[in-house]
Amino acid sequence: MAYDFDLIVIGAGSGGVRASRISAGHGARVAVIEESRLGGTCVIRGCVPKKLLMYGSAFSADAADAAGAAEDHGNLAGKLRGRALLLNGHRQFFRVR
Numbered sequence: 553m554a555y556d557f558d559l560i561v562i563g564a565g566s567g568g569v570r571a572s573r574i575s576a577g578h579g580a581r582v583a584v585i586e587e588s589r590l591g592g593t594c595v596i597r598g599c600v601p602k603k604l605l606m607y608g609s610a611f612s613a614d615a616a617d618a619a620g621a622a623e624d625h626g627n628l629a630g631k632l633r634g635r636a637l638l639l640n641g642h643r644q645f646f647r648v649r
Contacts, residue, residue: 557583565592608640 559575561568564586572582589596 555583557581559583560585563592564590566594568592 558580559572560583561572562585564572564584568584568586569590569592572584576582594600
């Protein structure tokens with residue numbers, strides 16, 4: 553069996569996907585070899601999920617801090633806490649997985 557590729561990329565992390573797309577955009581025939589899902593460790597289970605959880609966990613405190621800078625919208629920080637905020641964070645996490 554013969555294969556005819558201009559570029560073979562091992563690993564579909566951020567760098568591998570980028571290299572593949574740029575090369576293919578210039579007309580190269582590209583093959584990507586990946587054991588699991590596209591995105592790599594950082595996107596799937598590392599940096600990005602951690603950042604989403606960290607940003608989400610600080611959101612209600614940020615809303616409480618900002619309450620004095622704008623007109624009163626009632627108990628905004630209280631409305632953002634709890635189960636709804638947690639579920640929204642989970643939805644966002646599983647959307648980018």
